[in-house]
Amino acid sequence: MVSIGLKGLRHLDQKPTLSKANRNSFTNEYWKGVRVKFIIQAAAGGISFMLLFLACSCYLYGSLYKSHQRYHNFRILAVDYDGGVIGKALSAAYEELKRPEFPTLYFHSPEDFPTPSDVYQIVRNGHYWGAIYSTKGASDRLEAGIQGGQAATVYNPNDALYWVWNQQYYTTFAQSVVEASIEQLVSAARAAYTKINGTQAFPYVAQSDPDAVQAFLNPIAATVANVEVDAQDSVFLFTSISMVMPVLQQFFFLLALNGVSREHQLYSKMSVRSSMIIRGVAGLLYTFGAALTQAGYYWAFRDGWKVDGNQFVLTWMVLWLLMHTHFTYLDAISAITPISRMPFAVLTWIFLNISTTISPLELQPGFYYWGICLPASNAYSVLVTIWSGGGDNRLYRALPIMFAWWIVGNLLSMAAHLRACHLAYKFDKEQQNNKGDGESAMGMTPVGSEVTIRPHSTNESAAHDDLQQDKTLEEQDLEQRQIYGPSIPPPFA
Incomplete structure (x- = not known):
């Protein structure tokens, strides 16, 4: 680790790690073949994210455009x-x-x-x-x-x-x-x-x-x-931020869960049934806890809102169903979507769902009416029925839609898990084969077998050829991430 004191700030360029003598400026010939590629790739990444946020924001703002009319x-x-x-x-x-x-x-x-x-x-x-x-x-x-x-x-x-x-x-x-x-x-x-x-x-x-x-x-x-008085000052958050949090919580938990699974090679070493059960139980427990915390801060800041314990439990259960639905879809998406496309998938899913709850469908253009099929819209409808003591009852429509999303999401998540286990096992075997081939190329033979001594230059040439065919560490890491999905290093590793 580099330790830099206040007095050393004036002499940063004298440190070997930061010295110009050990580095090349961007205009140096060393970067001749990289400059254009770097600029194009950086610009492409920036433009793609600008267009993503532009499209999502336009979709959201469009739902409220001229709503007064x-x-x-x-x-x-x-x-x-x-x-x-x-x-x-x-x-x-x-x-x-x-x-x-x-x-x-x-x-x-x-x-x-x-x-x-x-x-x-x-x-x-x-x-x-x-x-x-x-x-x-x-x-x-x-x-x-x-x-x-x-x-x-x-x-x-x-x-x-x-x-x-x-x-x-x-x-x-x-x-x-x-x-x-x-x-x-x-x-x-x-x-x-x-x-x-x-x-x-x-x-x-x-x-x-x-x-x-x-x-x-x-x-x-x-x-x-x-019909039902709502005295909360924070009520406007129910249809906005509170509908974003369930998605974000599942995404960040998936990063941690994928990191742990990758660290311990669950997909390649553990039986498919066991790894599927473990991830399923982890998702259930986390979503139960996350839903409890969200229902908890609803109640902690309820102010003069008249709701009872039964409504608290029902709110908890609806939030759990919504969160677990998000969990299953993000789990499936993370397993099949290239890592570079994950921000596009997650952000689009968030904006699609929040656009259905931020304002009533009656105020949105007809194009947006399809959003009544999304889980967030129906979850809010069920929550209003609970908080109104049975008022504005759309349970006949909302609950079947929510359970349909949940069932399909679980099926997709299981299918994606089977695919990930299949690819992880193939990747693990491929690594083992490459490692064995590399050892053979270096002149290593099993004990008891006849040893053939090859000229030093021949051994070097064979090893060089095999290393050219072998994957780099970066490529192996990227392939593992493609199998396990986006992840962060597990805590206490």
Whole structure:
């Protein structure tokens, strides 16, 4: 190891290891045949990674490009239980606000949803992003309230309209689009009522009664019912960083696992069944632990989030299934993909998965809808159902897709492992044969056999020819890495 003190910094060029006398500048003739190759290879590597990040980032940014123009894909249910002027004001307000940047209201009759609990349930089940409805007799109560008396005293504008939403599902977009739009709709309904009925109602206002005047000035407001409150400040991380971590954790663990397997020659020395079981158990145990830690920091920073122990265990299990799926696919990819292509495969897999969770599919261009088949999208869907206490239930779709990925991933991982064991054994035998041939070329013969003495120059020539055919250490190391996959040296080696 080179030890350099502060005083020695001025004399670095005098050290033999750093001296110009023992080295050649890049412009020296020594590098004549390498200069162009070095520049081309370095440029090719840099450009390829730039293009990789450009493609992945464009794909991710494209999923959100002009998403505000697709707010109309958010479905909001509207039911008029009132059948009076307040219901008409709600409809008129929507007509004023209707545009691509505003969620679409789907008006249904009370016959389709006989009770407000039916409206709540349909939103809870995830068929609509939200719902708004006028209450039965709302217009009659307002008419009585503006005339004064006891009706004015008890009149509550918040009873005119009710709206429902689920804050837990894509919280950031639920708040910025659904909540904001419905609040805007309520304000517009208040203005629409004044425009529709204000002139006709004014003569009937009991102007000597403050409660009646207040009812006339503030006729319509709303009461909100939130399916599941999400009070976490870190909730936006659930659909972004938290969906990247499962992939990264498996990739780095695979580097360590491949390094240990390579160090101890598991693929060439151990039986295929044993090595497959050992790697399988290692993957299961690690993903169980990694999923537990991720669920753990969800809970450690849950703030006012109301979740219980059962939801914690279910969250843990979903994260385990997601992580083990990633593990099996990365394991298969690392076994068959050249090492130089691994960054392309891993980074692409990360970006494809995160693009399906970073925003709702309703806000993405139609091309991105295929992402609903990816494991991360379905894992987040299951997690929302767990955290909502059964709300936004897409288990009929999400769980089969996740288990399909898991089963296929395990099959691919086993097939890749068989291939790696086959290649490792061939490589080991080839090394042994090359070593034996090298010993023979150097004039070594088994004990008891007849020794033939060859001229010194002949021995050197034969050894030289064999060494030319033999693989260099670097080539052997590269071939081992191709068999075992990308790896890092094992700890405590």
